[in-house]
Amino acid sequence: MRITDFDVLTFDCYGTLIDWESGILAALAPWRKRAGVTLGDEALLTLFSEVESKIEAERPALLYSDLLTATLREMGGRSGHAATPAEAAAFGQSVKDWPAFPDSAEALSYLKQHYKLAILSNVDRASFAHSARRLGQNFDLVVTAQDVGSYKPALAHFEVALARLAAMGIPKQKVLHTAQSLFHDHVPAKKMGLASFWIDRRAGKTGTGATKPPPEPVKPDWTAPSMAAMVEMHKREKAR
Known part of the structure; x- marks a missing residue:
């Protein structure tokens, strides 16, 4: 073959x-800076992978832009650094910049x-x-x-x-x-x-x-x- x-x-x-990894990290940068997130890039990408895939399985009809918004909300909760509604919404619209x-x-x-x-x-x-x-x-x-x-x-x-x-x-x-x-x-x-x-x-x-x-x-x-x-x-x- x-x-x-x-x-x-x-x-x-x-x-x-x-x-997408560069795009994700760039889109997360405002939240990381404001909230003082200390997770390194690889740890943050791993957290993203866990949350994103879980929401994809649980809510398969959710539009991806909305799924990204929900992903940052949950990442904020898990990390102890809550994202603001504006930060979560901006992350949801970030694919255009990747x-x-x-x-x-x-x-x-x-x-x-x-x-x-x-x-x-x-x-x-x-x-x-x-x-x-x-x-x-x-x-x-x-x-x-x-x-x-x-x-x-x-x-x-x-x-x-x-x-x-x-x-x-x-x-x-x-x-x-x-x-x-x-x-x-x-x-x-x-x-x-x-x-x-x-x-x-x-x-x-x-x-x-x-x-x-x-x-x-x-x-x-x-x-x-x-x-x-x-x-x-x-x-x-x-x-x-």
């Missing part, structure tokens, strides 16, 4: 294409020449629209949590995307899911019988950052530390 064997790349966006990884737009432009590109994201449509502009792409398919009424690792994103791709004449054997999060993406992708490519953006770092660890072992089919490295792998395969 080669990465050039596929017709579609389905992407997680946040953590894979958009640097930066793209430096290699994402160029890599997507290259890959678009060889694949259809799809997004399977846990955010809402309005938040993703800002990120799409940062990435410079009109994606062939976008499936958000707002569309399916649940959050990955629930399977609805994958079920809807595969059904829509099948209607285009593309079977799941021609779909390669590309993502950073083992928890949100690779475990459910494997449950759906998909090949997967791990963009390990946290290679060399300790812990799992803003993403919970997977509940079970999972083995992606390929691994690279960046989108740029994935592109180089594709170029080498094409040259052979």
